[in-house]
Structures are given as structure tokens and as C-alpha cells.
Amino acid sequence: MRATVLAVVLSLASAGGYALAAVAQARLAAGGAGARALLGRPLWWWAVGLNAAGALAHVAALHYGPLTLVQPLGALTLVAALPVGAAYEGRRVGRAEWRGALWTLGGLLGLVAVVGPARPGDALSLPEALAVAAVTAAGIAVLVRRGGRGLGLATASGVASGVASALTQTVTAAVARQLPGQAPAWWQTALLAVLVSMFAAGGLLLSQAAFRGGLAAPLAVVNLANPAAAAVIGVALLGESFRGGAAGWAVAAVSGAVAARGVLLLTAGGPGRVPAPRAPEPEPRPVTP
Structure with missing residues (x-):
């Protein structure tokens, strides 16, 4: 207790x-x-x-x-x-902010409920860790270029943080000499630690840039993208799946839709958004007699 x-x-x-x-x-x-x-x-x-x-x-x-x-x-x-x-x-x-936060929180809790953690001892092998780092870096570059600001940067931040967590688990296994495959040399463990630092710092800086579009919606997206990235790595490389089988996948899909509605509510109703520029009022014409 x-x-x-x-x-x-x-x-x-x-x-x-x-x-x-x-x-x-x-x-x-x-x-x-x-x-x-x-x-x-x-x-x-x-x-x-x-x-x-x-x-x-x-x-x-x-x-x-x-x-x-x-x-x-x-x-x-x-x-x-x-x-x-x-x-x-x-x-x-505002009420719209609270509604958006509650919708997002509900979706996030649903995702957390069906995303199973890695089993003890599960970790990426060195080739898998390097491949994940390379693919993630390329994906973040695309999000930064096309997303430009706001939610695109928030997504990139959450993904970077999620991958940093997965790589941290790999570093822990490497230090304990329990990494899948051959035991890593010291420089390989150091390389993994550098990658963790890079993705963690990148996630922090990307979230900083994302908050230029406000607080609530980018923060919601960061909190959603983080576990989503970890879940993708677990399912694709660690043999994990959503809890409950097909029902778990259905819960994950519904939870994602609920969270997306929450983000939309936060984006539409939250403060801090850049207002659309107002069209200049026409100047009054002089009255000609």
C-alpha cells in the first residue's frame, strides 16, 4: 500500500x-x-x-x-x-479547452490501456536501433519541412521523445550486456547513448518551436505521439501487440479518433492562436457635389 x-x-x-x-x-x-x-x-x-x-x-x-x-x-x-x-x-x-482536454485525455487513456509494455529483457538489437534512429531522423526532417509549425513540430517532438525512450531501454540492456545478439563493444554503447541524447534534446527543442502556435493543442499532440511511436517500435520490432487482440486494435482505433477530436477542439478553441489578418477597411470616398 x-x-x-x-x-x-x-x-x-x-x-x-x-x-x-x-x-x-x-x-x-x-x-x-x-x-x-x-x-x-x-x-x-x-x-x-x-x-x-x-x-x-x-x-x-x-x-x-x-x-x-x-x-x-x-x-x-x-x-x-x-x-x-x-x-x-x-x-x-475556456469551456472549449476543457472539452478538448477531456476528449484528448480519454483517447490517451484508451491508448495507454491497450498498449502493452515491453517484456523484461526486450530491447532492440544494435542494427535495429540504428535503423530506427535513421528512419526516425528522416521522418522528423519531413515533418519539420512540411509541418512547418504547430502540430507538425509537436508530432515530431513526440516521436523523437518516444524513440529516445526506446533507445534508452536499449542502452540499459547494452550496459547490462543483455542486448540481443552479440555483446556490444564500449563504443557501440557510447554511440547508443549519443543517439539517446540527440533525440531527447531534439524532442525538447521541437516542442519549444511547436509552442509558438499555443500551448494546449501542441502539448496534446506531443503526449499522443510519444506512446504511439513507442507502440510502433514494439509492434514492428519487439513482437508486441495491443492487449486483447482484435478488440485491442479496435479500442486503439477508437481512442485515436477520440484523441484527434480533442486536438481539433483545442486547436479551434484554445488561446494563443495567430488570428487571421483582417482585411483593411475601405477609406471613405470624398463626396463630390
């Missing part, structure tokens, strides 16, 4: 850390700070620290509680970020 309570507390702390970090990043994005300028902004380093603290709290929560408890509580990041962001802006959260 004590371990479960500790897992809940750590999960809520993780969600709060991620939410505060997202609000800080959104404030920096609203100020138009460039990538180089961010390094000189204390708020940016607070965001980095909060993201790191959230990740550590999440890992610690998984140590004390099951994934089926920790992951749903982690999905509360979006719900926590909305009132915090609104408080910073001196306003109340």
Missing part, C-alpha cells in the same frame, strides 16, 4: 513538472526567443530542469507502481498545464 501511494505521488509530481515546463516553454515561444537566445534565458533552464525532474519522477514511480497506474496519471500533464497556463495569462480556462 505504501509503495502504491508513493507511486501515485511521484506520478503526480512528474505530471506537474512536465506541465510547468510546458508552460515555461510556451511563454518563451510567445516571446519569440530564438534557439541561441534560449541559452541565455533563465526560464529556459528552468524548463529543462523541470523536464528532467519530471522524467526522473516518472522513472521512480515505475519502480514503485505498475505501468497501468503510472501511465494514466502521467497523462494528467495536459489537464494540469491548462489552468497553470491560463493563470499566467490572467484568464480562465
